[in-house]
Amino acid sequence: QPSQTWSQRFESALHPAIAQFNASIGFDIELIEYDLTGSQAHAKMLAKTGIISEAEGEQLVTGLEQIRQEYRAGQFQPGVDAEDVHFAVERRLTEITGDVGKKLHTARSRNDQVGTDTRLYLRSQIQDIQQQLREFQTVLLDLAQQHVRTLIPGYTHLQRAQPISLAHHLLAYFEMAQRDWTRLGEIYQRVNVSPLGSGALAGTTFPIDRHYAAELLEFGGLYENSLDGVSDRDFAIEFLCAASLIMVHLSRLSEEVIFWASQEFSFVALKDSCATGSSIMPQKKNPDVPELVRGKTGRVFGHLQGMLVLMKGLPLAYNKDLQEDKEALFDAVKTVRACLEAMTILFREGLEFKTTRLNQAVSEDFSNATDVADYLAAKGVPFRVAYNLVGKVVRSCLAENKLLKDLSLTEWQELHPAFEEDIYEAIAPVQVVAARNSFGGTGFEQVERAIASAKQRLG
Ligand code: ARG
Numbered sequence: 001q002p003s004q005t006w007s008q009r010f011e012s013a014l015h016p017a018i019a020q021f022n023a024s025i026g027f028d029i030e031l032i033e034y035d036l037t038g039s040q041a042h043a044k045m046l047a048k049t050g051i052i053s054e055a056e057g058e059q060l061v062t063g064l065e066q067i068r069q070e071y072r073a074g075q076f077q078p079g080v081d082a083e084d085v086h087f088a089v090e091r092r093l094t095e096i097t098g099d100v101g102k103k104l105h106t107a108r109s110r111n112d113q114v115g116t117d118t119r120l121y122l123r124s125q126i127q128d129i130q131q132q133l134r135e136f137q138t139v140l141l142d143l144a145q146q147h148v149r150t151l152i153p154g155y156t157h158l159q160r161a162q163p164i165s166l167a168h169h170l171l172a173y174f175e176m177a178q179r180d181w182t183r184l185g186e187i188y189q190r191v192n193v194s195p196l197g198s199g200a201l202a203g204t205t206f207p208i209d210r211h212y213a214a215e216l217l218e219f220g221g222l223y224e225n226s227l228d229g230v231s232d233r234d235f236a237i238e239f240l241c242a243a244s245l246i247m248v249h250l251s252r253l254s255e256e257v258i259f260w261a262s263q264e265f266s267f268v269a270l271k272d273s274c275a276t277g278s279s280i281m282p283q284k285k286n287p288d289v290p291e292l293v294r295g296k297t298g299r300v301f302g303h304l305q306g307m308l309v310l311m312k313g314l315p316l317a318y319n320k321d322l323q324e325d326k327e328a329l330f331d332a333v334k335t336v337r338a339c340l341e342a343m344t345i346l347f348r349e350g351l352e353f354k355t356t357r358l359n360q361a362v363s364e365d366f367s368n369a370t371d372v373a374d375y376l377a378a379k380g381v382p383f384r385v386a387y388n389l390v391g392k393v394v395r396s397c398l399a400e401n402k403l404l405k406d407l408s409l410t411e412w413q414e415l416h417p418a419f420e421e422d423i424y425e426a427i428a429p430v431q432v433v434a435a436r437n438s439f440g441g442t443g444f445e446q447v448e449r450a451i452a453s454a455k456q457r458l459g
Contacts, residue, residue: 005087020080024323028085029078030330032071034120035085035113036064039093041216042108042196049209051107056100063097064089084323085117086110107208109200111230111318116196118325120217122239125333126188132340133181133246134458137174139348141454144170148447150355151362151429152267162370163362163429164442166353171450176249178457183242191235194219198229201317231317233307236325240304243332247297250339254290257351261287266357274350289346293339300335303328359429366394368404368427371435375426379418389415 003013014022040061047057067089070076078088087110094101144167154164194217197203197210203226214222223229260267270285278284306328310321369390376386393415397404404427412419425431437443440450 003081004083005090019083022083023080024084024326025078025080025082025088027327027330028114028323029088030326031085031114031117031121032089033068034117034124035089036068036071038113038116038120038196038217039089039104040064041213042113043104044216045209045213046103046106048212049207051206051208052103056103059097059100060093060104063093063101066096067092084110084114086113107197107199107204107206109198109230109318111200112195112198112226114322115198115230115232116194116217118329119191119193119195119219119235122191122235122329122333123188125337126184126191126239129243129246129333129336129340130181130184132337132344133177133184136340136344136347137177137181137454137458139344140170140174140177141451141458143167143347144174144447144454145451147353147355148444148451149430150353150358151433152358153362153365153367154442160365160367162367162436162442163433164436165433165444165447166358167447167451168442171447171454173249173253174454177246178454180242180246180249183245184239187235187238187242189220190238192220193223193235194221195223195229195232198223198226201227201230227317231314231319231322233311233322233325236329237304237307237311240300240307240328240332243300243336244297244304246336247293247300247339250343251294251297253343254294257290257346258287258294267354267361269352269354271350271352274346289342289350293343296335296339300332303332362429363405364403366397366404368429368432369394371427371432372404372423374435375423376416376418381416381418386416 004010007013043052043057043060043064046052046060047054052060067076070092076092078085078092082088082091090101090104093104147166147170150166151163152166152169153160154162154169194210194214196213196217197208210222223232257268259265261270270287274289275285276288278286307325310324310328314321372390372393373383373386376389377383381389393404393407397407405424409419409421409423412423426435433442434444437445440446
């Protein structure tokens with residue numbers, strides 16, 4: 001038997017290094033379950049349309065199922081000589097079913113086959129990632145519910161800005177994850193389109209029923225154009241884009257955890273189950289989990305960029321370049337899934353928010369300055385006038401090493417007669433947070449509303 005499926009056309013054998021170079025079996029074995037499912041649908045379609053007999057169709061489906069069992073039992077391990085997963089399966093099927101197996105590839109090309117497999121794979125991965133996002137959101141929501149009244153400095157430019165509820169901070173990430181979840185659902189619609197039956201590029205001479213095969217595979221629709229069907233990888237790029245955004249969000253959160261855990265911030269303590277030590281410095285406890293998540297983000301961005309560049313110069317239709325889509329996709333999927341899992345564990349059980357320190361932090365700064373200006377503005381002083389007055393007070397407080405709460409009522413009234421005793425309440429951190437009760441703000445009532453809305457969306 002010639003070594004390659006296509007060897008009859010060739011006079012001499014493939015150089016072993018080139019065989020290795022050309023082969024994708026080393027990684028596309030990942031697609032095997034989808035390849036088997038796709039082939040079973042194709043076989044059923046061939047039988048239904050009378051292109052092969054019913055009996056042959058059944059033999060093919062059963063043979064493919066046997067390969068599935070063999071693979072799951074670790075008994076099917078094709079080597080480089082098989083070139084790719086598609087040839088490997090066809091070859092094994094022919095061993096099992098004899099000449100019938102040789103009919104499987106009627107009215108089909110590896111080009112529409114691999115496109116089908118990749119979409120089936122991604123479809124399933126998208127659902128799993130959506131589920132993981134849901135778990136991550138649940139953990140964030142649980143934590144938010146515990147920390148509605150824990151205050152944390154809110155920053156802009158990484159400078160203390162206004163105090164906020166820790167729950168509000170965590171819920172910001174809940175919302176990002178919510179968009180990620182929705183985005184994946186939208187992309188799913190475009191992944192879930194069947195290229196099967198596009199043939200090598202131009203369709204087929206056989207009376208196939210593409211709709212039937214697509215229905216069996218539960219695709220939501222069909223590629224309208226066979227050239228597009230075999231050469232489109234937009235769906236993979238869109239997925240990599242969504243994966244990149246998930247990583248952006250996880251990476252931003254990671255960055256925050258890393259500095260929260262520093263001695264300078266001391267907002268969280270890392271629990272032993274999610275931290276690591278040093279080989280030389282006995283005192284160290286390192287935030288490896290968020291650091292790795294931040295680091296792995298670059299890989300996923302790289303795959304997105306790689307796929308865009310891969311596609312930009314490709315003429316229609318299939319080109320072998322497209323084989324390069326798989327490792328990018330597989331690695332991005334694995335990376336996103338591992339990071340989501342690790343971050344979910346970290347937020348479920350790996351962090352202890354230091355509530356005393358957090359609540360204290362917000363009373364040691366000028367993050368209530370806006371509220372002094374708002375206080376005057378609410379009494380009719382034009383906001384910009386009030387703002388300028390407060391700027392001056394902050395400057396003199398800084399010079400005298402005082403905080404706003406340290407000023408006497410006389411001092412306040414010298415500044416502006418509108419100040420009354422209630423200024424002290426107005427600038428107390430809890431009140432500062434509570435007062436931001438505009439829709440979507442950090443006020444406790446709003447945070448409670450946001451929690452209810454989040455719960456509802458989680459279903
Ligand atoms: N291993 C190939 C890939 O992943 C399968 C399709 C090959 N088609 C071809 N005409 N060489 O892209």
